[in-house]
Amino acid sequence: MAIARVQALIEQDIADLRPALERIASERTVTNTALLRKRAEEESRSLRELLERQCGRIATAAAEFHPDQLALPGIADEERREQESDRRHWTARLSRIDLELKAEPERILHSYDVTASRLEPVGIVYLWPVSG
Numbered sequence: 192m193a194i195a196r197v198q199a200l201i202e203q204d205i206a207d208l209r210p211a212l213e214r215i216a217s218e219r220t221v222t223n224t225a226l227l228r229k230r231a232e233e234e235s236r237s238l239r240e241l242l243e244r245q246c247g248r249i250a251t252a253a254a255e256f257h258p259d260q261l262a263l264p265g266i267a268d269e270e271r272r273e274q275e276s277d278r279r280h281w282t283a284r285l286s287r288i289d290l291e292l293k294a295e296p297e298r299i300l301h302s303y304d305v306t307a308s309r310l311e312p313v314g315i316v317y318l319w320p321v322s323g
Contacts, residue, residue, distance in 0.1 A: 231303035
């Protein structure tokens with residue numbers, strides 16, 4: 192009997208609660224969107240700094256590299272090939288870092304964009320006194 196009475200009220204109770212829930216959801220959406228934006232900016236800035244530091248380290252290593260050292264006696268062919276490979280990698284990595292500095296921080300910012308939100312009732316709880 193009690194279940195039948197409650198089931199008859201569910202539709203109207205949801206309709207009555209919806210405006211208050213939509214207001215709360217809207218406020219939380221605004222707050223959480225701002226928090227997400229702040230997090231996106233922090234991660235974007237952090238990645239930019241990481242890439243810039245990496246670029247600086249590679250540029251320093253490349254500047255300290257002197258190909259004439261490879262011609263010194265006692266340097267094995269394997270070590271010579273490895274150092275040449277490192278130098279080629281540095282050049283390629285520096286060009287990739289330039290591309291990443293242009294694209295990746297912006298990609299991170301957009302990955303935190305809120306593109307959809309919705310509010311759907313998934314359940315309702317009624318408190319019923321034990322006495323009935």
